[in-house]
Amino acid sequence: MAHLLLRHRDIPDIGKIDIYRKNGGFEALKKAVTQMKPQDVIEAVKASGLRGRGGAGFPTGVKWGFVPNTIWPHYVVANADESEPGTFKDREIMESNPFQFLEGVAIAAYAVGANTAYIYLRGEFWSVAASLDEKIADMEQAGFLGERLFGTDYSLRIYTHLGAGAYICGEETALLESIEGKRGQPRIRPPFPAVYGLYGKPTVVNNVETLTNVPLIIVNGADWYKSLGTADSAGVKIFSLSGHVNKPGNYELPFGTTYRELIYTYGGGVTDGRKVKAILSAGASSAVIVADDKALDTPMDYASVRTLGADLGSASVIVINDSVRMDWVINKTIHFFKHESCGKCTPCRDGTYWMLHLIERIERGEDVEANTKLLHTVAKQMQNKCLCPLGEFSTMAVTTAIERFPADFKASAEGGKHG
């Protein structure tokens, strides 16, 4: 099947505005603005079953429907802070199929009545931001952004906003704080951004991949979109495959593809001909999946991955072969979360600090079994107590690695830390 999101793989120059237009570009935006009421657009996206691709999987149309028409102005913000270890899909979309993404931003803005939209990019995406600025200028030039679009009363401007290196800004309220020129620390919710968002105004925050699906739904209809994927997971998904595989990369596949197909059919199998030992299904935020036959044959959709005691998340699949010990893996993930904790809430700030100290003791071979038990207790104590998902996520790999790979946490554990 031809790609729907990674269309540049089939149409090489689709990042140029005239090529994008020749291939149906902006027809969805034109249809929405000239033929549909904003409410109709929201209903179409609701009916499509599209769920947020940033990790949480919340129904996109429902999110848009929460925006109240009693408080103005409204904003749309595209979350392009892509920073989850193992995730690199949004960058490919923005670099290579930018107009489909920007068209999605524009349709979302029309649907919720926003005249201004921001794209929040992580600071490292410096050159992606520069390139998007050019694409935005191309759209303004061609009349797809600016005043009175398609001769209607609707006007829209899109701006990029560059972050500066903070994983936490992928959390939507931290992201909004960051656009406001503050430290990126999450807000206490409720109120949710749909009511109290950017500058205290109703705001929709959507992931890049989520928005890139929107033009397809408007042109082809909700029923067509639902026909792709599985019952609870409509559409296609970009799986970012990394770690011990021969062909790491982004793979756009229907929901319901199995781990085995992703790793062996698409990813070319495990490096050095070794066996896959574990899978992180959602990057560093993931529970560790024991890669037995049952797991490998599990379809990758929201409900099925949950049966493995893990989450689909942003679908960043990190493959770990049998040369690796899980204590090494969680040393890496804990180090990451300790560094990225914003310091606002105590369970996360102190919890990640202590988890790091404990795993370092374990790595030095100090009283391994007692420190492992204590590490597990600290992680468990953090769960359901953190202000935002970052703190919660920091514990997922820790508790599951200890529970599912106990042999790796024995003083006698042998083998390399990684291959």
Add this chain to the structure above:
Amino acid sequence: MLAEKYPDEIKKILAKYPPERKQSAVMSLLHLAQLEKGFVDRHAMQEIAGICGITETDVAEIIGFYTLYHDKPEGKLRLQVCTDIACALRGADEFLEQLCERLGIRPGETTPDGLVTVEAVMCLAACNKAPVFQVQGPDGISYHENMTVDKAVEFIETARKGVK
């Protein structure tokens, strides 16, 4: 003065936000201020605080919170290697170690000529192209993917010739 050096850029940045929300411009202004010397000095902080209508402490807070801002001079180029889990599975730790060995420095240190500071950083969203590093310098930030130690050293040598 930023206002004299980058008048058009500052105007463009401020135009992105509602006129009463100038604080939103602080991050872009810091990126701009940092280009020339690789860090934000006291004068730039004061000027940015003035443009945004916030205090110098507010600006310092932002510099402290976000890892891409620096308040001290280091190498002209900051070469930042991702050593997170996905990259580490593909040899990023060894890459960093060997690169530093070739340069005769340790991670976090700067080459004696002041050209390059080598650091380990968190995920750069390029996990499929490890080893990968980004370079922060006078031209902003660029990515260098599918790296080998030889290719990295070659990049540094080319940069060194450019400086002389």
